[in-house]
Amino acid sequence: MTLPPDNEARELALDITQSHHVEAPAGSGKTMLLVARFIKLLSHVGHPHEILALTFTNKAVGEMKTRIVGLLQKAHSGLQPTSRLEAALLENAKEALEHHEAHRFLLLSPEGLQVMTFHGFCYTLVKRAPLDAEVPPESVVLEEDEQELVLDESIREMLHDILSMPEEAAERRAFENRLLRLNNRLPALVDEIKDLVRKRDLFSDLVTALRTYPGLGDFETALARRTGGVVEGFLKEASEAFKTTSLGQRWDAFWSHLKEKVAPNAHFLPENLPETAWTDLAAWKAISEALTTKDGKPRQQTGPTMGGFYKRFGKGPWAEHVRGLPAEATRLLCDLKDLPGPDASLTDIDTLADLIILVARAITTYERRCRQQHVLDFVGLEQAALKTLGEETASDLQLFLDHRIQHILVDEFQDTSRSQWTLIQRLCAGWAPGDARTVFVVGDPKQSVYAFRKAEVRLFLAAKNGIPLSGQGLLPLTNIQLEANFRSQAPLITWTNQLFGRTAMADPKGAFDEVPFQASTAYPRPQDEPQTPLVSLNIFFKDNSISSPPEAEAEYLAQTVQQVLVQRPAGTNIGILLFTRNRLYLYLNALRKIGLAVRVKEGLKVAEQPEVVHLYQMATALTRPHDDLAWVSLVRSPWAWIDANLLLKIARMSPVSWSQKLKLAAEQHPEIERIERAIDLGRPRVGRDSLAQVVRDVWMALDGPAMVAARFGAEGVTNCRLFLEVLESIETRIPEETLLRLDIALETIYAPESPDAASTPIDLMTVHAAKGLEFDVVFLPFLDWRPLAVGHHPPYLLERSPEPSGLPLIAMGPDRRIGEPEPAYRLLKRLANGRKLGEAKRLLYVAITRARKELYLSGLAKNTKLGPKAPKDSPLAWILTHTANHDTELISTSLNPVGPMVAPEKTKQVKPLPDPVPFEAQPLPYLFETPSKLVDTSLYAQVTTKEETEPAEHAAIRGTITHRIIETLWHNGELPQTASISSALAAEGMNPGTAAAVAQEIADEVIACQKEPFFKWLLDRTLPDGKSEYAIEAVKAPGTIQAGVLDFVKQDGDRWWIVDFKTSRPEAGQGETEFIKEQAEYYLPQLRAYQDMLAKEKGVDTAQVRVGLYFTGFQQWHEIG
Amino acid sequence: MVYQNNKGFQNALLSVCQPGTLTLTSGGRLARHLKHQYRASEMATGKMGWPSPDILTLNAWSLEAWNMTWSLIRPLSHLSCLALWKEASSRIPPPEMFLPDLKLFQALDETYTVLIRHGLPTGGSSAPATPLIQWRQEIMQTFEAMAMDLKGFHPALLPVHLTQAIIAGTVRLPAAIVLAAFEAPAPIEEALFDSLASVCPVRRFDLPAGTPEKINGVVMPSRTQEVAWLTQQLVMDAQTVPLNRIGVVVPDIETYIPYITQAFGETMEVPLDQTLSSHNISIGTLLVERSLVQAGLLPLRFWTQGEPRTLLLSMLLSPYYGLWAATGRDRIARADCVWRAHGLDAGLSSLLHVLLSQSPGLFALLNSEEQTLEQALGVFMQTPARTGAEWVHILERFWEAVGFPVISDEADTGAWQRLRSILHCIREDLKTADMSLGDFMGVLHHLLSEELVHIRGSEEAGIQVLGLIESRGLSFEKLYVLGLSDGSLPRPVRPLPFLDMWERHKVRGATAESQYTFAQEAFRHLLACAPDITLTRPAEESAEPLAPSPFWAEAVAEETRHTVDLWNAPDRVWARAAWLQQAKKGLERTAVFPPADPPVEGDLLPETLSVSQLAIAFVCPFRFYVQAVLNLFPLDELILGISPLERGNRLHKVLALFTNRCRDKGLAGKKDRPAMEALLETCSDEALVSDCGEGSYTGKDALGRHSWGMERCRWMGETKGVLVPGLLTQWLDLELQRLDEGWRWLFEESSFEGLTSPEWPFSISGRIDRIDYHKENGLILWDYKSGEHPSRAAVLEHLADPQIPAYVQAAKERRIAGFEKELESKIHISGGYITLKTPSAVTHKELITKGGVWDQVLKKWKKAVASLGKRLASGEFRAEPYPVSDYIGQEKACQYCRYGPLCGRNEAG
């Protein structure tokens, strides 16, 4: 087999002495390259932890680890390679294992290798070095839903604080101003603040600027400087484009001609082409005004009022140059008209300051809360991790990481955010080329689609020049361009190259973060390449045959999928990829209608599924007896349906609450009685058991699973079970709070895979979810998707300047009560929209490159005389422009096609359940009983026993210590020091002052006992047959064992004595005899049990065992008869 | 001694467990099991009684032995240690970024324990120290000095002190000692054992490394599948193997517990009889996670979290509070309706105040005979700082006053006892230093989070599910080891931030190497637990691949892959699950859901419908049925700030007051703008005065009041800063223009009724926001809108909004009293909307201006009302947005409708 065309590049990428920047298009096998480099590095480093591989998702980490460890384990077990490529890898793996003989286990253990997500790595740093990270130790990272809760609490706290401030306080004024600007919509203001807190890393320097600059003037200057940078970016682009036009090239002559003809515009047009500084904007605007019309076209009609030309200019030699201005240059020129000049009032700086003041307050409150709760969100985590690495040097890293990192590999580098980029820079601080430390970044800028997660594709491009290191210049990276595409068939690759290379990604605009397109080549190139077009474009519009184009598209899609399944070989897998979820239900219903099972990945929110809605209402009803709507929903669910007639009857019943009305109705209506009976199972358990448990039980009691299965199939039941799992997982034990958490949790939970779709070859998902996957056949409907949402103005815009610094810019939306957008806002909107379109093109690239063999494109258009017209700035528009300008045989286009008619598949037979296997619980070998428990008359035994002439706890402590002294006396013959007794009392919880006094009392008491004959005889150590604290067990009855510790046991010939020491005394006014009688009665069951146990243990008759109480307080023995 | 497996290990141990011999084990589970074995063997010989064998964990014995030395110094309690760390941190303050809080003290305490256990100096090493390490060293020295002052020491030091005592001969020792399962003792334990061996005979029994007869490796697609498969195996095994002889070891047990609990609950009988056990899960739940405990904490949380409505409501509805439980949740819960209606979300006094004024009956339900709720809860707020013991006292008194806790079962009893004992500890250990309520809550919460409560089950009966540590030394016939994937064995490295690198290399678990060594040992011992072992792992979780643990490849020669498909390949074990049985039965039939509602019978419609009710019926008959016939409404949602409904109501009120007064005062005629503006301000203030507050804008909390203040600003315009016209001042200007044009404000809020037609089953009543008159242009009937208004086409062509046509019809029929004079001539009558959404978009939109004709529209409209009326009267309230659905779109009609779960529309698709 021939080698791939980029073989040399691939080999270079494995040169582990060099740092690389690898651009790897879709299907080029970049993960394998990373794995190969990782393994190769392993055989050279001093310790495996000197290599750090970073990616963005746990999924990618899992994949990389599985591959690396898989290869190492395979090499370890000496298994044979399955391919040439694998043979080489195994060879390296073997070397690595030999090289790290001492650490072999690390290589074989996925946990042992440093393959992490950025966040995982950040967390490692922060956990290890909390002080450097400025984060409390043991902080944990918040899940998104938890973050929302903390954020909500913080906003409440902030609002509370602000309202407690005097009216003139800056924050209060800012709050009120902002609120009014939003037409007094507090929720809108709160959303805006929350959003900015989440993005605080993007504009932290502005917050700092506002805090540190002495006056708003400087802040304004800083913003203006940045705005100027943006404008200059646009000027540069326009200038470069214009200079290539015939007019641009001969501008001086053109101007002289106008001057000569005394054209009015000669007064305001510049004599020479201006530079591209912000101050040159006016001159450029003049050029634009003269040459272009309002709608972005070259001026066709000219005259004194049309561009300021002289009257007969249109007939003159230069007119053609004006009319023939190329479209792109014209557009760029025209776009300049709207840009703000350096003297324009860019934005209402006070308003902006208001917002920043408020957000700064919110950030402070939020971060304080996070610190107090020892939690971090992802932004906080990244910022903290950066702090650990310091601005200047990463040397401290050595103090908290066990091994110095020598090699860094970064996957999907195009998705790097600015903080992550800084992190990489700081990790490399002090590195120099040739010092045996390397960086290897790999990615595909065309697949950068995570701007919403703060990815900045421009960083990928910037990194081509190397990694800028603070105070050190650039750490150079060798650029490698991969080209071979192992995934898709050649015609598909060719078409993709053409679409993007010639149209969609031709002429990339730097300001909008558009990236240059690099073509790929199919490898291996099969001999028998298919000749038929592999790309099918299907356009739908309203006409006589079609009343609803979206439905027609969905129907066509379903039928074609079915046809593909029938015609293509078994094992063909199909991906239906969507840009958004908008029409998901439409496609899904069409597919289901003809009986096709589909695996929907993160498409359907579980909370929106009807059966789940009812379970949700049940949880609500059980939690909130006053939520009438939830209660009525409960009786209108699939498992408890009552009709409108009965509803009316119940509504007219007297109680106010529906929960009570239903209770009453149950007495008269059996159908409600059934429901109430089930609810009654749950009602008393709400607040005691978990809400999920209660809901589950009521649901089951109402035959819920059956009803759901009957109407919604197995899928419905699976959804319900997932709902219950989620409910269980967020249980707080306070039902109202559980319910509130549930709302947040459900936001991000998608319906699980349908059991019917377990073995389907059809996957339906968003393009984002499909990243990293591939399919034989890809369907890409909804090409009429418009990435630029039409409609209202967001309240603020935050964008990075296109300058290399990428500093943030922020501008305020119009005052909702009156306003028009400000110039700065319009500028940022243009930037934002341009970037959105750039990303949408990349998303289209990702979608198209998922296909291995075939691609079905479809979308809605308008039917015009000139043919179908796609919505502006939609993927369909790009494709149609391309097909119109570049005739290609690789694509076949159909208008309003009708898919092959397919009869719905017969519903599957339900497989019955087999007989359940029996299962029985196991009897316990015995029950355990402790006789001391026999005296516990209530839960509050320790409080209510008679031992109390002093506080209950003290009595108990006194007892414990006296027993211990007697035990010591028996073993040592010596009484402990009073100080020791006092210390022991304190150790048990008595306060030291009291302990000293009590210790003396106890010591005196025991000394008195020692003088008492019975006690003296008992503890006579010359008679050996005594046992203190004697633990025994005995069979009380078959299956019951008693266990106890007897205070003192003494053998006296064939008699045995059991002595239970009591340290309590009679209450004031109570006689000793009465007290003893009472105590004897009280302890009788326990003592009798001891008697029985000892008799069994000694194998004697109970009559031989004498038992009684010894009262240490007044030294009296009382035998129980 | 060498044994093949744990069975041999246990037998060997039991053979030396004689009276007089002390057996020390590394873990409690092994000690209990050995005792059980001993007991069983005694019984097997027919004995009826025996001395308890002396088998103890090392920790338990150490404490006992220490107590018997009567030393003057003592180990401090955990709480005392925390209090000492706090005290120490006030002397050696932590770095600025660290809050001197419980978590910090806890972390220090753990680090201290680790250092001591490993025999490392707490005060520092020779390695260069970072500021953090330096601080740690200083604070630990201070801690030790302070402990000494208290004649105490950290409990981690017990083995050290005990060792010294043994050497000094002050510890009473048994005739012989057996050490069980101490293969890798910590350095201080090793020293202790050495000292023991120097004074009495000591025998060591280390755990064996196992080589099971059979070992399988099973890979399942996910954790859920893994547990489903395990469950199948267990229930099948149970047919032949006694349950307690089957073990399930789960290294990452916390992750698996929810899956296991659910799957076992669904497939195995959970016996009600306490003498039976189906399975036993070794770790319990945290005490803090028990319902009783959470309920008990509510009063504290209420105060520390800003007196939120939700927590007060939760307390009132909690079954654990006897005082309110007796009254009935259903009744008490209605208090929340009042709070929601008044937009109140926090503040005890506001919440109670509004209840007292709006629903005294409900208010009375909250108070006991002895004291009001405010008094009862108020005790927490009387003094800001008290000792822990005092807080405990206050809390207990509160509980007593409100009948907490109402205990319902054994689990509650257990939780309550544990809670009380924790309070007891606080009472004993925190008697001196003052703390805030928040601090008290923090300490209590911390202690409750440390405490595990065992879920019912027996260690000697039922399938045993345990963690890695508990499994040490146990023996089973069959063993399953779950979740052998990345991160479970070995566990991730412990961060231990207070240790320097040198120390970390000495400490177990602080480096990858030591974690691996530990895991390897543990895995080898695990293999000694049974002759037949199955290892399982999930291939992925949440679609993320999980690599296997390194021991997987070591132990599994060939892995097998399975899936459990309950739906398509049901098995006999899962056939036991009640939900599956029900679901399968359901699958066999097909249900139509929702079933169509039959026509509702009876006297349904009121004689008169208001125009707004009619408008609802136009949008959707079912919604009309629910709202107008059943009178059922959703709970009011609490919106931050002002609800749109309330905003509209108040605006209407100002406008009505204003035009009315203007007319009365003759201001309208004079067009005296300053006076009118002044009047507008007065009317605004009047409209904003609360229904139940005390002269404030509304009865709401501070935020609500402030929002209304802002609303007034929005209405009247900003007086400071940038001058933005007010909504109402802008409106006034437009009205003045109209007055200039010759319009007059005739009436506001004019009611009409009795509008009917022979084809209508009801008559219509309504109230017109305002009526204007112009000599030439006629009458206009206005409706104020504080949001968007319907388009002309919506009203005139699609009849989507019946309001204006109803007004015009009523006027034409002379049903609006008061302007007969104006109606005398054949005058143009029209209607329209005055929109007041933003100052820049205040508009007067007349639907048909003079010259246009209403007759056609009204005819069509009357017909539409007739057809709708007929339908409603016949009891047809189908959930079909009607008759204008095509125009507004069903989607849109349903989008903001809260009755979706009732009407079944969601299900219909």
Ligand code: SF4
């Ligand atoms: S959801 Fe739609 S169909 Fe159901 S009641 Fe509301 S408006 Fe009517």
